[in-house]
Amino acid sequence: MSVGILIPVLLVLAALGFVLGKRQALALSDSQKTKLHSLPGYYGQTVALFTAVPALFLLGAWLILQPMAIESRIGGMIPDSVIPEGGARSLVMSDVRRIAGGLDAVLALGGMGEDELVRIGENLSTVRSRLAEVGVALVGDVPPVVFEAARAYRQDVKTGNMAMSVVVLVLAVALGLWAYRRIQPDMRARNVTESFVKSLLIAASMVAVLTTLGIVGSLVFETISFFKIYPASEFFFSTVWNPQFRGGSELGILPLLWGTLYVSLIALLVAVPIGLMIAIYLAEYASKTVRSLAKPAIEMLAGIPTIVYGLFALITVGPFLRDWLAQPLGLGTSSSSVLTAGLVMGIMIIPFVSSLSDDIINAVPQALRDGSYGLGATQSETIKQVVLPAALPGIVGAVLLAASRAIGETMIVVLGAGAAAKLDLNPFEAMTTVTVKIVSQLTGDTEFASPETLVAFALGLTLFVFTLGLNVLALYIVRKYREQYE
Amino acid sequence: MNSISTMITTTTSTTKAATMSESKISARNVQVFYGEKHALRDVNIEIRPRSVTAFIGPSGCGKSTFLRCLNRMNDTIASCRVEGSIGIDGENIYDPKVDPVQLRAKVGMVFQKPNPFPKSIYENVAYGPRIHGLARKKSDLDDIVASALQKAGLWNEVKDRLQESGTGLSGGQQQRLCIARAVAVSPEIILMDEPCSALDPIATAKVEELIHELRSNYTIVIVTHSMQQAARVSQRTAMFHLGLLVEENDTDKMFTNPDDQRTQDYIMGRFG
Numbered sequence A: 001m002s003v004g005i006l007i008p009v010l011l012v013l014a015a016l017g018f019v020l021g022k023r024q025a026l027a028l029s030d031s032q033k034t035k036l037h038s039l040p041g042y043y044g045q046t047v048a049l050f051t052a053v054p055a056l057f058l059l060g061a062w063l064i065l066q067p068m069a070i071e072s073r074i075g076g077m078i079p080d081s082v083i084p085e086g087g088a089r090s091l092v093m094s095d096v097r098r099i100a101g102g103l104d105a106v107l108a109l110g111g112m113g114e115d116e117l118v119r120i121g122e123n124l125s126t127v128r129s130r131l132a133e134v135g136v137a138l139v140g141d142v143p144p145v146v147f148e149a150a151r152a153y154r155q156d157v158k159t160g161n162m163a164m165s166v167v168v169l170v171l172a173v174a175l176g177l178w179a180y181r182r183i184q185p186d187m188r189a190r191n192v193t194e195s196f197v198k199s200l201l202i203a204a205s206m207v208a209v210l211t212t213l214g215i216v217g218s219l220v221f222e223t224i225s226f227f228k229i230y231p232a233s234e235f236f237f238s239t240v241w242n243p244q245f246r247g248g249s250e251l252g253i254l255p256l257l258w259g260t261l262y263v264s265l266i267a268l269l270v271a272v273p274i275g276l277m278i279a280i281y282l283a284e285y286a287s288k289t290v291r292s293l294a295k296p297a298i299e300m301l302a303g304i305p306t307i308v309y310g311l312f313a314l315i316t317v318g319p320f321l322r323d324w325l326a327q328p329l330g331l332g333t334s335s336s337s338v339l340t341a342g343l344v345m346g347i348m349i350i351p352f353v354s355s356l357s358d359d360i361i362n363a364v365p366q367a368l369r370d371g372s373y374g375l376g377a378t379q380s381e382t383i384k385q386v387v388l389p390a391a392l393p394g395i396v397g398a399v400l401l402a403a404s405r406a407i408g409e410t411m412i413v414v415l416g417a418g419a420a421a422k423l424d425l426n427p428f429e430a431m432t433t434v435t436v437k438i439v440s441q442l443t444g445d446t447e448f449a450s451p452e453t454l455v456a457f458a459l460g461l462t463l464f465v466f467t468l469g470l471n472v473l474a475l476y477i478v479r480k481y482r483e484q485y486e
Numbered sequence B: 001m002n003s004i005s006t007m008i009t010t011t012t013s014t015t016k017a018a019t020m021s022e023s024k025i026s027a028r029n030v031q032v033f034y035g036e037k038h039a040l041r042d043v044n045i046e047i048r049p050r051s052v053t054a055f056i057g058p059s060g061c062g063k064s065t066f067l068r069c070l071n072r073m074n075d076t077i078a079s080c081r082v083e084g085s086i087g088i089d090g091e092n093i094y095d096p097k098v099d100p101v102q103l104r105a106k107v108g109m110v111f112q113k114p115n116p117f118p119k120s121i122y123e124n125v126a127y128g129p130r131i132h133g134l135a136r137k138k139s140d141l142d143d144i145v146a147s148a149l150q151k152a153g154l155w156n157e158v159k160d161r162l163q164e165s166g167t168g169l170s171g172g173q174q175q176r177l178c179i180a181r182a183v184a185v186s187p188e189i190i191l192m193d194e195p196c197s198a199l200d201p202i203a204t205a206k207v208e209e210l211i212h213e214l215r216s217n218y219t220i221v222i223v224t225h226s227m228q229q230a231a232r233v234s235q236r237t238a239m240f241h242l243g244l245l246v247e248e249n250d251t252d253k254m255f256t257n258p259d260d261q262r263t264q265d266y267i268m269g270r271f272g
């Protein structure tokens, strides 16, 4: 039975359990003339949950473990002799899987009977032509053992799936029956279902936590293997970024970090003043109608795909800055520059600053403003001396969030600032950032285990630690600010 | 009840003196609208200088609304419209020539909930004098802050911690800080909207004592829900009901023998 059928069957069983459980509870309460502890539906839910949930978990676990078990068993069947020189066992295994899949297709077409497969070793050539018919082309001589392994693989998958269906269904029915038998009017069915639901919710939140841990874990793992083949001191302190295909690369993070910080700094110089002024206008001066129109319009800036910003930087802002500023001032001739990327990125993060700050300024209690007006302060005095200082921690938080957004940005940099790693102060020079180099190192042609590729993970981890730190700081500040008024 | 009646007898003598002088604030035909809602109808009242006038009345009758008319705080509410005239020292404060910002320096306000700024105690009090340029030198400002805190009866409690945050004080101390903040700009009139409603009895007693002392220099208008408080601190009392000023009288007369039936009912606790 395939998974696609197994899951609906489980759900039907659960629904059946619900109906039966509910009826049983009502019947028992009638015959024993006792009041039910919980609403009848909870008894039904208890049975349904016991039927479906453990079985589904088992199914999930089986689907993960079975392929692993089969791989290792079949892998053991393949002698070292058939593994080609310089190749890997995993390559042969992928052949095995391909052939197994092909055999399935051949059988499905009806070109061959199940019994013929048993003699597969005897007429390899027919098998090969059949496989070719269903689109599985085999290159070179495939040793008979591989065919044998493929056949065993198919067999294992089949038995495994069969066993899975049986075990899962038996478990579902058994647990469902067990829960059904336990129904008594005084059974605390509501508590049972509630703790069940609670565990489900916890499991769901674990998914998010575990994913984060998994991401960090894989980054750390690859970073460690990078530092095994490349000195960490070079990586952190070398001022040269010069990856080579033939080894001997210099992989210093400093030029990239500098580019990241420079671009982000320009972006913040654009976004913070404009964003703050927007926020003050929206929160303190704008009428309700203006605010309800302007706020979504500004937030739309954050919804534009970054590639569109990148194009804007590439074809409009970049050439404009070059023709009107860089060349007349004699500062450069490149149309991609830090300034281009920074300006465009600044526009992109304006809504991060303005929207959050607007909310924060709005959260400053009206009583503080009244107190200031009551003393004869003007509106601008009130804003400058009472509202903004009170909102400042929150605004700092907003700026830090915007900064971590700027640091992680890639597309605008690729198209706006170019890809040359440089340590330079001239904002009209092309430079690049950490994120851009992560992309280019991972999409290169070099072998995965080389420092040129693995450096991407070290870059990623550094960036992650950086933005994580910023986020934690921002959250801490925002939270502290909240406490002040609650 | 005993303490109230003694308080009333002690305040009677001063009331007579106040009756002699002419009014500090005089409101003529004041109407207030919040959008379509007619919140105050045709209010006429004379408020005497250097005395305490209490506004009483059931919730929603327009006490705060009228109080906020006296320093044009209602200007900050977009939907609010005021008609009629309110004269302070003979000048109509709703005249277009009058700058509400200037007016509010002269007519200070203390709010229901203490609302110190999230700044130091010193900065809270120095805020008003700073924006009005009342002090040339740092030492002048220090003097203003100290004397305002003294007048608000807070000096001894905070003189060693002027740089600490004003929000860290107790509720009663915060309210006195707000009074000090209002006093620091040397207003002539101080408006108080239920200044003790968020305070415990001891803090309330302190604020009431303070109002007594401030009366010799300032004209005070206080909104209160407590009859006892009105009786204790004020010389004149005005009773509002459903947007109307139903009676305005000497406090002792008001609480012993009011002219209006509605006042009688309210004081006896029959509504509101």
Ligand SMILES: Nc1ncnc2c1ncn2[C@@H]1O[C@H](COP(=O)(O)OP(=O)(O)OP(=O)(O)O)[C@@H](O)[C@H]1O
Residues within 6 Å of the ligand: B034, B037, B039, B057, B058, B059, B060, B061, B062, B063, B064, B065, B066, B077, B079
């Ligand atoms: N900002 C506002 N917008 C609209 N209506 C308002 C506003 N402020 C007050 N009102 C209305 O005006 C009327 C008078 O309100 P006001 O606050 O003056 O009452 P109050 O006598 O001070 O009541 P309380 O004793 O509860 O403070 C009420 O009906 C109230 O709903």
Ligand SMILES: [Mg+2]
Residues within 6 Å of the ligand: B063, B064, B065, B193
């Ligand atoms: Mg009020």
